[in-house]
Amino acid sequence: MNVGAKEKGARPARAGSIVIVSAPSGSGKSTLIRRLRASDPALQFSISYTTRPPRPGERNGREYFFVSAARFRKMAASGQFAEWAQVYGHFYGTLKRQLHAAQAQGKDLLLDIDVQGHRQVRRRVPDAVSVFLLPPSYQELERRLRRRHSDAPEAIARRLAIARRELGHWHEYDYLVVNDRLPEAVRALRAIVMATRFRRTAQRVVAQGITKTFGGKKA
Ligand code: ADP
Numbered sequence: 440m441n442v443g444a445k446e447k448g449a450r451p452a453r454a455g456s457i458v459i460v461s462a463p464s465g466s467g468k469s470t471l472i473r474r475l476r477a478s479d480p481a482l483q484f485s486i487s488y489t490t491r492p493p494r495p496g497e498r499n500g501r502e503y504f505f506v507s508a509a510r511f512r513k514m515a516a517s518g519q520f521a522e523w524a525q526v527y528g529h530f531y532g533t534l535k536r537q538l539h540a541a542q543a544q545g546k547d548l549l550l551d552i553d554v555q556g557h558r559q560v561r562r563r564v565p566d567a568v569s570v571f572l573l574p575p576s577y578q579e580l581e582r583r584l585r586r587r588h589s590d591a592p593e594a595i596a597r598r599l600a601i602a603r604r605e606l607g608h609w610h611e612y613d614y615l616v617v618n619d620r621l622p623e624a625v626r627a628l629r630a631i632v633m634a635t636r637f638r639r640t641a642q643r644v645v646a647q648g649i650t651k652t653f654g655g656k657k658a
């Protein structure tokens with residue numbers, strides 16, 4: 440498989456891809472991303488900054504960088520974020536540095552961000568690939584949120600109201616995956632990530648290197 444310079448020595452590496460995944464809360468996005476990452480260690484995960492408090496089991500610097508609202512505001516004011524948004528009453532943001540580092544190193548970077556963040560990143564990185572995950576139905580989304588036991592009933596009602604609004608953005612995304620049966624949804628997500636690695640934009644440098652061996656011109 441042609442995934443970079445390592446295997447072939449002299450062959451130049453392909454460019455890294457930015458893959459954005461958004462979904463209404465409770466659709467199973469965290470579950471899907473966890474499985475995807477476990478099966479694809481080459482995929483880097485963008486760790487966002489947030490002002491929300493950590494949930495049990497979350498560690499600073501692993502799921503998120505947990506910061507105060509004052510620190511977040513300062514970082515936003517000094518232009519450190521490629522995108523930031525307020526989601527469910529808390530601030531979340533992706534560092535510019537994180538995007539630049541991945542692109543410079545030719546790494547694939549997965550961004551788990553909301554619909555507002557997706558819009559901002561697409562403006563900045565037009566060839567980012569985006570995936571919107573859908574729950575099979577409103578009723579199933581409600582069941583999943585209740586079964587998760589991580590929110591009080593009022594918070595669940597708020598998430599469902601926001602989910603209704605977020606769902607209206609599916610047409611802004613490149614790919615749509617319904618998370619009905621988990622293994623199928625994981626396979627679909629894996630196939631999308633794999634396909635991004637073979638886009639012309641990702642493979643251009645590789646093709647140019649090969650063309651050069653034929654004495655041809657750069658495209
Ligand atoms: P999100 O990150 O989108 O808020 P989670 O990954 O926390 O959602 O999933 C919400 C709940 O739904 C969890 O209890 C999870 O185990 C469950 N879940 C995820 N995917 C599926 C699926 N395909 N079928 C049934 N339950 C699922």
Ligand code: 5GP
Binds near residue numbers: 531
């Ligand atoms: P949670 O608090 O449940 O981890 O995430 C809540 C929502 O915030 C999810 O929809 C998640 O995708 C979104 N989110 C997480 N990090 C970022 C970020 O850096 N930017 C934006 N815009 N949204 C984010």
